[in-house]
Amino acid sequence: MPLLNLTLKVWRQENATSEGRIETYEAKEIPTSASFLEMIDIVNERLIKDGEEPIHFDHDCREGICGMCSMTINGVPHSKERGITTCQLHMRKFSDGETIWIEPFRANAFPVVKDLVTDRSSFDRIIGAGGYISVRTGSAPDAHAIQIPKADADAAFDAAACIGCGACVAACKNASAMLFVSAKASHLNHLPQGQAEKDQRVLGMVRQMDEEGFGNCTNQFECEAVCPKEISAEHIAKLNRDYLAASARDSVS
Amino acid sequence: MSASTCSLCAFLKSSIGRKIIVALTGLALVLFLAGHLSGNLLIFAGQEAFDEYAEFLHTFLHGMGVWIARIGLLACFVIHIWFTILLTRENKAARPKYAHEATVQAPKSSRLMIWSGLTILAFVIFHILHFTVRTDCELATLGAESPWKMVILGFQNPLVVIFYLIAMTCLCSHLGHGVASIFQTLGLRSKKTAGPIKFISNAYALVIYLGFISIPLAILLFGFGQGK
Ligand code: HEM
Ligand code: SF4
Ligand code: FES
Numbered sequence: 001m002p003l004l005n006l007t008l009k010v011w012r013q014e015n016a017t018s019e020g021r022i023e024t025y026e027a028k029e030i031p032t033s034a035s036f037l038e039m040i041d042i043v044n045e046r047l048i049k050d051g052e053e054p055i056h057f058d059h060d061c062r063e064g065i066c067g068m069c070s071m072t073i074n075g076v077p078h079s080k081e082r083g084i085t086t087c088q089l090h091m092r093k094f095s096d097g098e099t100i101w102i103e104p105f106r107a108n109a110f111p112v113v114k115d116l117v118t119d120r121s122s123f124d125r126i127i128g129a130g131g132y133i134s135v136r137t138g139s140a141p142d143a144h145a146i147q148i149p150k151a152d153a154d155a156a157f158d159a160a161a162c163i164g165c166g167a168c169v170a171a172c173k174n175a176s177a178m179l180f181v182s183a184k185a186s187h188l189n190h191l192p193q194g195q196a197e198k199d200q201r202v203l204g205m206v207r208q209m210d211e212e213g214f215g216n217c218t219n220q221f222e223c224e225a226v227c228p229k230e231i232s233a234e235h236i237a238k239l240n241r242d243y244l245a246a247s248a249r250d251s252v253s
Numbered sequence: 254m255s256a257s258t259c260s261l262c263a264f265l266k267s268s269i270g271r272k273i274i275v276a277l278t279g280l281a282l283v284l285f286l287a288g289h290l291s292g293n294l295l296i297f298a299g300q301e302a303f304d305e306y307a308e309f310l311h312t313f314l315h316g317m318g319v320w321i322a323r324i325g326l327l328a329c330f331v332i333h334i335w336f337t338i339l340l341t342r343e344n345k346a347a348r349p350k351y352a353h354e355a356t357v358q359a360p361k362s363s364r365l366m367i368w369s370g371l372t373i374l375a376f377v378i379f380h381i382l383h384f385t386v387r388t389d390c391e392l393a394t395l396g397a398e399s400p401w402k403m404v405i406l407g408f409q410n411p412l413v414v415i416f417y418l419i420a421m422t423c424l425c426s427h428l429g430h431g432v433a434s435i436f437q438t439l440g441l442r443s444k445k446t447a448g449p450i451k452f453i454s455n456a457y458a459l460v461i462y463l464g465f466i467s468i469p470l471a472i473l474l475f476g477f478g479q480g481k
Contacts, residue, residue: 072351072353075354076357080357106350108346108348171357174343174345174347175348210267215268215343215346216272216340216344217272218344219430219437220359220364234444237440237441239269240272240439241439243270244439247270250263251260251261
């Protein structure tokens with residue numbers, strides 16, 4: 001099996017308050033079949049053996065569904081490969097002798113905890129501000145009890161694919177959270193169950209998004225290009241539309 | 254404070270609300286540019302047609318028309334600039350830099366909006382002093398007699414034409430991203446409409462660009478209007 005020798009430029013930062021810096025590491029004899037996270041695991045084992053502090057990074061499922069493996073690879077969240085998370089990235093996408101820059105997701109609303117680990121609880125607070133439906137949680141209703149047009153069901157499902165990874169924020173030149181917020185709002189706003197709280201949801205989530213210190217969207221669609229779930233910026237247009245309508249209704253009620 | 258003013262405050266403080274204001278004022282300016290260009294192109298119809306058009310603008314609604322338009326445009330311009338500077342500052346503050354920066358698909362025009370915009374601002378100030386206030390005595394005398402002759406003389410200065418070309422290039426770039434943005438910000442862009450919107454935006458920017466630069470180029474390079 002071919003092996004790769006790589007140079008890594010990695011962001012190291014002691015804790016939230018300390019200054020960070022780029023450190024250089026050699027990643028030797030990396031199998032092309034390894035995932036990107038496994039490559040870091042290999043480097044870390046050597047660091048531990050040498051008595052050095054391993055590179056800290058977030059991960060959990062390692063199969064593209066949890067959204068934890070946040071890191072920016074050569075300036076692009078989850079790497080320049082489309083529609084995948086870092087854990088789904090394979091080392092065969094790199095060539096021998098390459099230098100790879102690895103940094104945490106950068107946004108003021110995602111403070112660095114340590115090395116590549118960031119605190120993305122601002123997303124949780126946005127969900128808490130309206131990204132839910134208040135219903136009696138009894139037994140599941142019959143599937144055909146509420147009829148939903150196919151187009152709406154599909155749109156809701158596309159939006160619901162968001163795993164809350166934060167790559168959209170990290171890729172955005174303005175660290176805007178619009179793709180995430182619009183996906184979460186659009187998911188529920190497309191469904192009949194979401195109608196009752198629609199205005200409240202849109203106004204609440206956008207207010208929380210602004211309070212968390214995310215930037216403003218400038219319609220550059222960097223978010224859409226890096227999203228591992230390929231969420232469309234169409235949902236941002238819908239959020240803008242829903243926000244305008246909700247504000248108008250709010251002003252007269 | 255009544256509930257309705259409160260909702261408006263919240264709207265104007267929110268990122269989406271401010272962007273909608275930027276889009277609406279931008280739209281007003283975009284529509285103005287189309288009208289302004291159509292009028293200006295009358296220059297090629299000859300001195301009489303152009304001067305008659307200028308006369309019409311200044312006497313429309315007993316001279317009130319031009320002032321209503323000026324005040325409306327100034328308001329849109331100031332509001333547009335105020336909010337775009339505010340948004341741009343917030344955006345710069347929200348994002349620490351990467352040691353290794355990369356851009357996947359954002360076009361240059363979209364990343365230079367504040368700079369193309371500020372160049373347009375500088376140009377507009379110059380343009381108004383040049384052709385509206387007429388700080389140049391010769392142009393002022395000529396302008397009172399015939400706006401057509403004033404424009405012909407005004408564009409015989411190569412420095413003026415160079416600045417004009419730079420500003421129009423910035424305007425073209427601003428509009429290429431800006432016009433498409435209006436649709437997205439107002440929530441009108443979807444998978445179905447994305448293609449046509451991009452086309453309309455680029456076509457509009459190009460027409461505005463070619464239309465506006467045709468006048469100074471015709472005068473400076475081809476001596477248009479100087480035979481008489
Ligand atoms: C004839 C003059 C102008 C026209 C027709 C115009 C048009 C537009 C349009 C249509 C947009 C897109 C709005 C949206 O995001 O939906 C825009 C955005 C913008 N304009 Fe202008 N503009 C003009 C002058 C200026 C000036 C003088 C500035 C100077 C500060 C400026 C700065 C900006 C910036 C920074 C944006 C991006 C805002 C954002 O996306 O957050 N513009 N403009
Ligand atoms: S919209 Fe895409 S990039 Fe953004 S948080 Fe959701 S899955 Fe991640
Ligand atoms: S570790 Fe779960 S998505 Fe990558």
